[in-house]
Amino acid sequence: MSRILVTGGAGYIGSHFVHRYLKKHPEAPIVVVDNLSEGHRESLDGLKTVTLLQEDTGDRATMCSILQEHQIQTVIHFAASCYVGESQEQPAKYFENNCAKTLVLLDAMDHCGVKEIVFSSTCASYGNPDYVPIDESHPQMPINVYGTTKLMVEQALRAYALAKGWSYVALRYFNAAGADESGLIGEHHDPETHLIPLILQAALGKRNSIQIYGDDYDTPDGTCIRDYIHVNDLADAHIAAIKYLRCNPGGEVFNLGTRTGSSVLEVIDMCRKITGKEIPVQVSQRRPGDPAVLVSNAEKAHNLLGWQAQYDLERIVATAWHWEQASRY
Numbered sequence: 001m002s003r004i005l006v007t008g009g010a011g012y013i014g015s016h017f018v019h020r021y022l023k024k025h026p027e028a029p030i031v032v033v034d035n036l037s038e039g040h041r042e043s044l045d046g047l048k049t050v051t052l053l054q055e056d057t058g059d060r061a062t063m064c065s066i067l068q069e070h071q072i073q074t075v076i077h078f079a080a081s082c083y084v085g086e087s088q089e090q091p092a093k094y095f096e097n098n099c100a101k102t103l104v105l106l107d108a109m110d111h112c113g114v115k116e117i118v119f120s121s122t123c124a125s126y127g128n129p130d131y132v133p134i135d136e137s138h139p140q141m142p143i144n145v146y147g148t149t150k151l152m153v154e155q156a157l158r159a160y161a162l163a164k165g166w167s168y169v170a171l172r173y174f175n176a177a178g179a180d181e182s183g184l185i186g187e188h189h190d191p192e193t194h195l196i197p198l199i200l201q202a203a204l205g206k207r208n209s210i211q212i213y214g215d216d217y218d219t220p221d222g223t224c225i226r227d228y229i230h231v232n233d234l235a236d237a238h239i240a241a242i243k244y245l246r247c248n249p250g251g252e253v254f255n256l257g258t259r260t261g262s263s264v265l266e267v268i269d270m271c272r273k274i275t276g277k278e279i280p281v282q283v284s285q286r287r288p289g290d291p292a293v294l295v296s297n298a299e300k301a302h303n304l305l306g307w308q309a310q311y312d313l314e315r316i317v318a319t320a321w322h323w324e325q326a327s328r329y
């Protein structure tokens with residue numbers, strides 16, 4: 001069994017990937033590198049074949065020795081900072097964590113002869129779309145720092161593929177949400193900035209209300225439209241991507257979404273339906289860096305990876321609600 005290294009494997013999407021991968025390959029050894037700045041050690045509790053190393057991907061010597069010692073064949077690179085709003089306020093943090101540290105990781109891989117990587121990219125790399133649903137050939141003109149940093153890494157990967165014969169897959173996630181049905185893992189950011197957990201926390205009375213960031217967008221109800229995709233669907237796409245890149249040298253990018261857009265108000269209504277709670281709302285200013293609409297065309301992933309999203313918004317919210325009521329961390 002070839003070995004994989006998962007950066008950010010104790011984080012939200014990374015931990016769901018680790019659990020899904022082990023469901024498919026129960027004996028597989030997995031090395032997780034996570035500096036635990038955002039990740040949760042508890043998310044990997046009880047996983048016997050997982051080695052969790054609390055290290056930073058920006059430490060070249062450490063990454064080289066991990067890649068060599070564990071004979072890594074493929075890197076699954078989740079580790080990153082992921083808040084659009086924060087990225088606008090602290091660009092340097094995002095260029096450091098998402099670009100500089102990734103470039104160090106790529107250099108370490110190059111040094112150790114590791115040539116396969118699956119990378120977590122984002123729909124935020126497209127910017128304000130010229131058309132929706134967005135396919136992979138849509139121009140990438142990010143309007144926030146977060147999307148810019150992810151695009152920069154996509155370009156670095158392309159360069160490594162051309163210069164060094166690497167194989168990579170960049171997965172452009174739309175809006176990750178939901179939790180595994182087991183109740184063992186789920187979304188916990190500190191501070192939380194993502195829409196669905198914030199609404200559910202308001203439903204639980206942990207917050208007074210949910211703020212709607214702008215209701216004057218050019219959309220049917222004036223609120224932003226996003227394509228919410230279940231975290232297990234994202235995890236499964238990574239498993240398909242590993243298989244794909246081993247048979248298809250070079251680079252490929254895939255959108256991961258459901259092709260269904262939901263407005264902020266529609267998401268709030270779904271949360272009201274699932275929770276049976278009122279959930280007070282307040283309209284506030286637009287959040288800088290937010291495009292009005294982001295909806296995926298993920299046909300390419302369907303055609304080439306054999307992947308398709310299985311969860312709709314109702315199941316996404318139901319699994320997030322299950323987690324939010326009894327979160328372990």
Ligand code: UDP
Pocket residue numbers: 084085175193194195196198210211212213214224225226264287290
């Ligand atoms: N949003 C909102 N109120 C909040 C958090 C988010 O209205 O408290 C909106 C945000 O403007 C965006 C959508 O919800 O249009 C999804 O935002 P989130 O931060 O969950 O994900 P992002 O799109 O930034 O990746």
